[in-house]
Amino acid sequence: MTFPIPPPQGVQVALGLPEEPPHIGIGGFKAVYRMETETGPEAIKAVYVPPSGDEDEDAIRAQLIARAEREIDALGRCASSCLVKLGSLQPKLHTIEDHDYLIYSEEFLPGKSLTGWIGKDPPPSYDQLLLVFRSLIDLIRSLSGTGFLHRDIKPGNVMDTDLDDRPYVVLDLGIAFKMHGTELTRGGTPPGTLRYMAPELLRPDYKDVMDFRCDLYAAGLTVYVVASGCHPFAPCPEHDYATVYRIMNQHPRSLAELRPDLPIGFCAIIDRCMRKKPALRYSRLNLVEQALREVL
Amino acid sequence: MKILAQQGYGPKDKLKRGLDDGVIAGAILSPRYLNPEKMREKIDELAALGGQILMDPELYAARYISHPAANLGNLEMWDYFQMPRRSALISGKAIPGLIETSLETQSNLGLREWIAPNVYVDAADSIEMAISLNFISQTKEVAVRCGDRPVFATLALSREAVMDRSQFQDIFDALTSVETPPDGYYILMGSQSAQDSGNQVRSDIYHSQVIAGWMYMNYVLSINGARVINGYCHLLSPLLGLCGAESTASGWFSGLRCFSMNRYLRAARGGGQYPVIRYVSNPLLARVKQPDYMEFKAVHPQVANGLGCDVIYEEGEPSRTVEALQSWEALSALCNDYCSGDVERDLPAFSSYIDRAVQLWTELQASGFRQDVESNLERMKIMRDAIDIFKEWAEIA
Numbered sequence: 001m002t003f004p005i006p007p008p009q010g011v012q013v014a015l016g017l018p019e020e021p022p023h024i025g026i027g028g029f030k031a032v033y034r035m036e037t038e039t040g041p042e043a044i045k046a047v048y049v050p051p052s053g054d055e056d057e058d059a060i061r062a063q064l065i066a067r068a069e070r071e072i073d074a075l076g077r078c079a080s081s082c083l084v085k086l087g088s089l090q091p092k093l094h095t096i097e098d099h100d101y102l103i104y105s106e107e108f109l110p111g112k113s114l115t116g117w118i119g120k121d122p123p124p125s126y127d128q129l130l131l132v133f134r135s136l137i138d139l140i141r142s143l144s145g146t147g148f149l150h151r152d153i154k155p156g157n158v159m160d161t162d163l164d165d166r167p168y169v170v171l172d173l174g175i176a177f178k179m180h181g182t183e184l185t186r187g188g189t190p191p192g193t194l195r196y197m198a199p200e201l202l203r204p205d206y207k208d209v210m211d212f213r214c215d216l217y218a219a220g221l222t223v224y225v226v227a228s229g230c231h232p233f234a235p236c237p238e239h240d241y242a243t244v245y246r247i248m249n250q251h252p253r254s255l256a257e258l259r260p261d262l263p264i265g266f267c268a269i270i271d272r273c274m275r276k277k278p279a280l281r282y283s284r285l286n287l288v289e290q291a292l293r294e295v296l
Numbered sequence: 297m298k299i300l301a302q303q304g305y306g307p308k309d310k311l312k313r314g315l316d317d318g319v320i321a322g323a324i325l326s327p328r329y330l331n332p333e334k335m336r337e338k339i340d341e342l343a344a345l346g347g348q349i350l351m352d353p354e355l356y357a358a359r360y361i362s363h364p365a366a367n368l369g370n371l372e373m374w375d376y377f378q379m380p381r382r383s384a385l386i387s388g389k390a391i392p393g394l395i396e397t398s399l400e401t402q403s404n405l406g407l408r409e410w411i412a413p414n415v416y417v418d419a420a421d422s423i424e425m426a427i428s429l430n431f432i433s434q435t436k437e438v439a440v441r442c443g444d445r446p447v448f449a450t451l452a453l454s455r456e457a458v459m460d461r462s463q464f465q466d467i468f469d470a471l472t473s474v475e476t477p478p479d480g481y482y483i484l485m486g487s488q489s490a491q492d493s494g495n496q497v498r499s500d501i502y503h504s505q506v507i508a509g510w511m512y513m514n515y516v517l518s519i520n521g522a523r524v525i526n527g528y529c530h531l532l533s534p535l536l537g538l539c540g541a542e543s544t545a546s547g548w549f550s551g552l553r554c555f556s557m558n559r560y561l562r563a564a565r566g567g568g569q570y571p572v573i574r575y576v577s578n579p580l581l582a583r584v585k586q587p588d589y590m591e592f593k594a595v596h597p598q599v600a601n602g603l604g605c606d607v608i609y610e611e612g613e614p615s616r617t618v619e620a621l622q623s624w625e626a627l628s629a630l631c632n633d634y635c636s637g638d639v640e641r642d643l644p645a646f647s648s649y650i651d652r653a654v655q656l657w658t659e660l661q662a663s664g665f666r667q668d669v670e671s672n673l674e675r676m677k678i679m680r681d682a683i684d685i686f687k688e689w690a691e692i693a
Contacts (some may be wrong), residue, residue, distance in 0.1 A: 022507060163464065277691070279469045279472045279520075280516065280519070283477075284520070
């Protein structure tokens with residue numbers, strides 16, 4: 001489904017900005033612009049809200065608003081420096097060219113996503129991979145501590161910022177899930193990026209069985225993909241059914257086989273995060289940290 | 297990996313000698329066979345010798361309190377041994393109290409580690425499973441209130457619960473997400489056999505999927521930081537140990553080597569023969585009758601373990617106490633050799649050990665021995681199959 005992207009001029013008028021904010025990205029039902037403020041640049045997020053109409057349209061509208069509100073709620077609660085922070089614009093519904101958008105802002109982060117690392121020569125070093133993994137674990141700890149799951153951890157959502165204190169920051173909590181919260185997703189398929197979904201998210205009863213371990217799986221897979229340069233379940237564009245089959249049934253080669261230069265203990269941790277059954281992953285994040293200490 | 301004594305009827309001096317000789321590392325005592333006063337005496341006696349002393353509260357047997365054929369021994373003399381209304385278990389209201397009274401009893405007995413009570417689970421998708429998970433999830437919190445000793449939650453499952461593969465594996469996804477997990481688990485795998493004869497119960501447990509499930513439980517719980525003790529496991533000890541068990545327990549009668557809830561009911565026909573004295577041959581991975589052992593050994597000396605108790609068997613049929621000591625000695629040696637803590641290394645090594653046992657049984661068969669050979673070969677095959685199934689479940693390449 002596509003959505004009407006609001007023109008920068010419309011955003012400028014709606015927000016009363018002194019100049020047009022350049023359009024810098026798009027994702028899902030969200031257009032992103034850059035805005036200069038006194039404290040530095042921020043990213044304006046304009047979430048498209050479909051019009052009211054029949055029952056289905058109303059439901060989609062309500063869901064999109066709820067998702068955006070959830071993302072903002074999670075951003076506000078999460079203390080991890082590895083998650084993008086809220087900006088100065090509080091969420092508010094605006095109408096631009098007859099379309100409704102929920103607009104708010106986040107900090108603007110310089111840098112590029114980790115997708116650029118995939119297949120890079122030379123591949124990312126152990127120090128880089130360890131730092132990425134630690135950042136993701138820190139984020140998962142912080143989110144799960146406030147009752148949230150990210151549900152869309154993947155290389156494209158991890159920014160390599162070049163900031164000394166926050167080298168890797170995760171974006172896009174648009175499909176965050178609040179454990180024990182109200183149901184947002186309609187239908188039987190979870191939102192997120194199929195290639196990075198934990199096997200349990202592909203079950204019809206996924207809402208009953210998922211916990212932070214699905215984020216842990218995605219974190220392990222993210223590190224595996226950027227480290228090895230290949231995706232174990234979707235090595236090339238193919239039909240979703242093939243990807244689903246692989247996620248459910250195929251065991252990836254150990255990372256140690258693909259990156260023999262990495263410490264074997266680190267590879268074993270990443271491999272374990274990617275186990276099919278949640279019980280075979282780490283049941284507590286301090287076990288991951290303990291395992292990392294043992295590698296070091 | 298440690299071997300513990302599973303205490304039952306007629307311990308005499310077996311536990312003391314087992315600890316003295318260093319063939320057991322401790323004991324799991326049974327309130328069914330020891331009233332509160334005797335229990336205290338036994339704990340004091342054994343504690344003086346060192347070792348790990350635990351008491352299984354056996355609350356799961358309380359389901360038979362009103363059963364006309366109940367055979368609960370001293371259990372009803374214990375204050376904690378009561379079964380509230382089922383509705384109070386389902387709602388969870390009764391659970392903290394049941395755990396607390398049991399742990400306080402163990403605390404007052406001077407035990408330094410506790411086993412928390414639980415119900416017995418007949419099926420993976422049963423209400424009892426939900427009740428059992430509720431017991432487990434509350435165990436540590438209650439233990440902290442009772443003095444915060446290391447506490448093992450009981451997980452007593454029937455083989456049928458394990459045979460329901462997908463439900464069984466889902467249970468462990470749930471169990472490993474308990475917010476305040478216990479320090480460890482005390483696992484019982486129960487036969488569903490309607491008959492309490494040792495052979496029936498053993499053949500019920502010796503099923504490749506049941507053994508694989510038991511191994512899987514040990515693996516999942518131990519990799520997630522829990523200590524795991526297994527009751528009533530005898531020759532399955534090495535398989536559980538190489539999957540991460542901290543200890544396994546076994547006793548001197550068949551009812552202490554495999555678990556069945558029927559042990560808490562009077563047998564339809566009372567009495568029976570006293571079992572013959574047997575020798576645990578590690579190379580054969582079997583318990584063989586003492587005379588058979590001597591005959592086997594004359595043809596194939598490698599059936600002997602080469603351990604301290606062997607010499608007593610050569611002097612004729614030993615006492616029941618020596619039989620128990622020999623059994624623990626053999627299991628300890630086997631587990632020391634094959635349970636290093638590295639499952640990916642130990643699994644193929646123990647598979648090869650089973651292959652050598654198969655070879656030995658085949659050679660005995662070729663030498664003219666017939667009795668029990670086929671059944672033991674079948675048991676070896678079950679163990680090999682169990683390893684393959686476990687590897688698949690545990691996602692081990």
